[in-house]
Amino acid sequence: MKLTKSFNRSLWVFHLNTGSCNGCEIEIVATITPRYDPERFGMKLVGSPKHADVLLVTGPVTKKMAQKVRRVYEQVPDPKLVMCIGTCGQSGGVFYDSYNLDGPIDQILPVDVYVPGCPPRPEAIIFGVVKALEKLERLEAAQ
Numbered sequence: 072m073k074l075t076k077s078f079n080r081s082l083w084v085f086h087l088n089t090g091s092c093n094g095c096e097i098e099i100v101a102t103i104t105p106r107y108d109p110e111r112f113g114m115k116l117v118g119s120p121k122h123a124d125v126l127l128v129t130g131p132v133t134k135k136m137a138q139k140v141r142r143v144y145e146q147v148p149d150p151k152l153v154m155c156i157g158t159c160g161q162s163g164g165v166f167y168d169s170y171n172l173d174g175p176i177d178q179i180l181p182v183d184v185y186v187p188g189c190p191p192r193p194e195a196i197i198f199g200v201v202k203a204l205e206k207l208e209r210l211e212a213a214q
């Protein structure tokens with residue numbers, strides 16, 4: 072992968088918490104602090120799904136959040152990607168088999184990139200963002 076080519080565009084990310092314990096959120100915040108500073112490559116968190124290329128989802132998806140997750144996904148313009156951050160979104164994690172879940176997330180949305188861990192470290196999240204960028208470029212080239 073050529074870094075200059077892969078970062079020739081910005082990657083705007085909208086984060087959605089679907090019932091997380093907040094551990095993944097803390098690592099996402101750590102990822103955007105000056106220590107890692109992915110914003111210098113063009114990756115930044117945005118306040119609206121309508122401005123985003125990537126939907127960053129954390130948590131196991133509670134029943135109350137499932138419909139809202141679908142609604143937010145529909146608001147992200149195409150081409151779009153879904154990144155699942157943390158074990159809860161992949162399998163339910165520590166909330167596995169709980170009575171009030173509609174997740175994991177791939178029961179509700181198509182997931183493009185999984186970043187495992189409970190919670191994943193910032194390095195893993197940045198690696199996932201690079202994978203998302205590569206996939207987004209492939210989608211755009213195919214359009």
Ligand code: SF4
Binds near residue numbers: 093129156164190
């Ligand atoms: S994966 Fe771990 S840190 Fe992330 S929301 Fe689930 S329990 Fe919390």
